[in-house]
Amino acid sequence: MRSLAELDAAVAGCRACPRLVAWREGVAGTKAAFRGEEYWARPVPGFGPPDASLAVVGLAPSAHGANRTGRMFTGDPSGDFLFRVLHEVGLASQPTSTAIGDGLELYGTRLVSPVRCAPPENKPTPAERDTCRPWLAEELSLLRPTLRAIVVLGAFGWQALLPVLDAAGWPVPQPRPAFAHGAVVELGDLRLFGCYHVSPRNVQTHRVTHAMVAAVFRAATSVTKPD
Numbered sequence: 001m002r003s004l005a006e007l008d009a010a011v012a013g014c015r016a017c018p019r020l021v022a023w024r025e026g027v028a029g030t031k032a033a034f035r036g037e038e039y040w041a042r043p044v045p046g047f048g049p050p051d052a053s054l055a056v057v058g059l060a061p062s063a064h065g066a067n068r069t070g071r072m073f074t075g076d077p078s079g080d081f082l083f084r085v086l087h088e089v090g091l092a093s094q095p096t097s098t099a100i101g102d103g104l105e106l107y108g109t110r111l112v113s114p115v116r117c118a119p120p121e122n123k124p125t126p127a128e129r130d131t132c133r134p135w136l137a138e139e140l141s142l143l144r145p146t147l148r149a150i151v152v153l154g155a156f157g158w159q160a161l162l163p164v165l166d167a168a169g170w171p172v173p174q175p176r177p178a179f180a181h182g183a184v185v186e187l188g189d190l191r192l193f194g195c196y197h198v199s200p201r202n203v204q205t206h207r208v209t210h211a212m213v214a215a216v217f218r219a220a221t222s223v224t225k226p227d
């Protein structure tokens, strides 16, 4: 079995989905605010320690966020929101995440994604989600010895994750539970928490607020850090 660092390196070299390869590379440098910056423009590995007890499942890197910086949720408005919450609940060393090398550390928490490449309009196809699935499956199996809780940001991540957990032998109920904000599902020694995605649209429409997301992460940390 390879290590998480070896998996991260393999993820970053993936070229399995021609549409996503073309998009992640073609979109680099097209936003005025970041013109002249060198983009990562590759698949984005997970971010956080290999012995994390909490995983956070997002959707996919954004074109000018993680696809630019090479780190999950780093450099986009969703990340700006998420890292403020993670810092507030004691899971991040600082409330901001701007670039690899900015000093940010996550405590017991790993950010993972069902799709590793930035997709057009933030919408991966079902075929792209399925092609990307083995990366998520392998990452979760490497985290398994310490993993006790997963916060899933949005229905896409929920629907991508449950078949992975099922196939890996976690006791996923049938029919599979539906995504909802505030959903909590016990899978033996693992607890899943549903949370609306922290996308700019959800934040601007007040579908999701800082307090709502912080409450989910506090519930999750009560599992991973019971004292």
Ligand SMILES: O=c1cc[nH]c(=O)[nH]1
Residues within 6 Å of the ligand: 058, 059, 060, 061, 062, 065, 066, 071, 072, 073, 074, 076, 078, 079, 113
């Ligand atoms: O799920 C998401 C959304 C925005 N940025 C990411 O890196 N992941």
